Amino acid sequence: MLIETVDRRRRTAAELLAAAEHTRPGDLIPDTAGTLRRAVAPKTAGHLTWAEETSTGRRRSLTFEETEAFWAFAAIEVLRLTGIRNEELLELTHHSITEYRLPSTGEVVPLLQVAPCKTDSERLLLVSQELADVLSTIIRRLRGGNGAIPLVASYDVHERVWNPPMPLLFQRDIGTEHRAFAPTALRKLLINALAVTCLTDAGGEPLVFFPYDFRRIFVTDAIMNGLPPHIAQVICGHRSLDTTMGYKAIYPAETIEAHRAFIARRRATRPSEEYRTPTEEEWDAFLAHFEKRKVSIGTCARAFSSPCVHEHACVRCSLLRPDPAQLGRLEEIRDNLIARMAEVEREGWLGEVEGVRVSLAGAEDKLAQITRRAASALVTLAMPTLRTEP
Numbered sequence: 001m002l003i004e005t006v007d008r009r010r011r012t013a014a015e016l017l018a019a020a021e022h023t024r025p026g027d028l029i030p031d032t033a034g035t036l037r038r039a040v041a042p043k044t045a046g047h048l049t050w051a052e053e054t055s056t057g058r059r060r061s062l063t064f065e066e067t068e069a070f071w072a073f074a075a076i077e078v079l080r081l082t083g084i085r086n087e088e089l090l091e092l093t094h095h096s097i098t099e100y101r102l103p104s105t106g107e108v109v110p111l112l113q114v115a116p117c118k119t120d121s122e123r124l125l126l127v128s129q130e131l132a133d134v135l136s137t138i139i140r141r142l143r144g145g146n147g148a149i150p151l152v153a154s155y156d157v158h159e160r161v162w163n164p165p166m167p168l169l170f171q172r173d174i175g176t177e178h179r180a181f182a183p184t185a186l187r188k189l190l191i192n193a194l195a196v197t198c199l200t201d202a203g204g205e206p207l208v209f210f211p212y213d214f215r216r217i218f219v220t221d222a223i224m225n226g227l228p229p230h231i232a233q234v235i236c237g238h239r240s241l242d243t244t245m246g247y248k249a250i251y252p253a254e255t256i257e258a259h260r261a262f263i264a265r266r267r268a269t270r271p272s273e274e275y276r277t278p279t280e281e282e283w284d285a286f287l288a289h290f291e292k293r294k295v296s297i298g299t300c301a302r303a304f305s306s307p308c309v310h311e312h313a314c315v316r317c318s319l320l321r322p323d324p325a326q327l328g329r330l331e332e333i334r335d336n337l338i339a340r341m342a343e344v345e346r347e348g349w350l351g352e353v354e355g356v357r358v359s360l361a362g363a364e365d366k367l368a369q370i371t372r373r374a375a376s377a378l379v380t381l382a383m384p385t386l387r388t389e390p
Helices: 002-021 062-082 086-090 129-142 183-197 211-224 229-236 241-247 252-267 280-291 324-347 350-377
Strands: 036-038 050-053 059-061 097-101 108-114 123-126 171-174 177-180 298-300 320-322
Touching: 002 036, 002 062, 002 183, 059 062, 062 086, 062 129, 062 171, 062 183, 062 211, 086 183, 086 211, 108 129, 123 229, 183 211, 211 229, 229 241, 320 324, 320 350, 324 350
Parallel strands: none
Antiparallel strands: 036 050, 050 059, 097 108, 108 123, 171 177, 298 320
């Protein structure tokens, strides 16, 4: 509910601000049912857009409301999708976004570099699609007329020093200058966002969130969905695995389900359902799986009843076992990909460069597999030794 509310609040505030900016001062703002009119702001208001409630005459800064709604959304999304600490969030810069090329396929994956904080060691986090959308939205908002993010100096409350100007991702306009977010400002954003949701705890009191709570939610969600605890430890930057497990919340339902699973395993080594006689449809599907394993350049080793993760782009798939008899076909595919790469680079089709590069890396890997298999199949026979009878 918190995520849905802050996202809806951000979009509503942006739409209201856009409508007010296209309304003349003194006129009613469209789509507000006559409750708001564009206020006649003094010249000292600068770039702020003000509205006036028709019933009470109270003035509201729509620019301020949109700014607060956006940064509350951005902070909550980055905190919950990364599990980073509050101070690490405020130190993220445009330079924190980097990339890594997988050595096996050549595919490029985005990474988020987190600066040293508690453990004095940097770490890299994989950027999911949801996190990439949020980061790109922040960058588009901050870029000025020259396409660059403004450089802002921030104050480190722990070290009590001023950091050099950097393209911080969490900065905002205050008057005519850009300023970095302070921890207290981030805390205020969370309080206001929670007030809009009207969420309460078990006792009926207003729910309270701290930035560290999103870190605990991240660890709990990751481990409950199968991420090994020692990998979660590396992602969170903990020195001890006990610290990571201390962040994981154990729910009563999870305890009950785990205990029931333990009892089931103790009662029987194998469930009885595994020994039932398969139906005719199940048996036909099983046999058809082996008939469909043969492809043009080899054999597909995908497990029975499992989907094709590469959408039948076999040359990219690590489960394809290339057939040595199809060496010529693979070389032709590789040559075509090389020519295709030259074409897309020449024509400037940058959207296809990465896909062709990944396919080319897969084709070269399959050729290397055939070469290694042929080399391992060779057996060197020594010359026989002729014995002389005494």
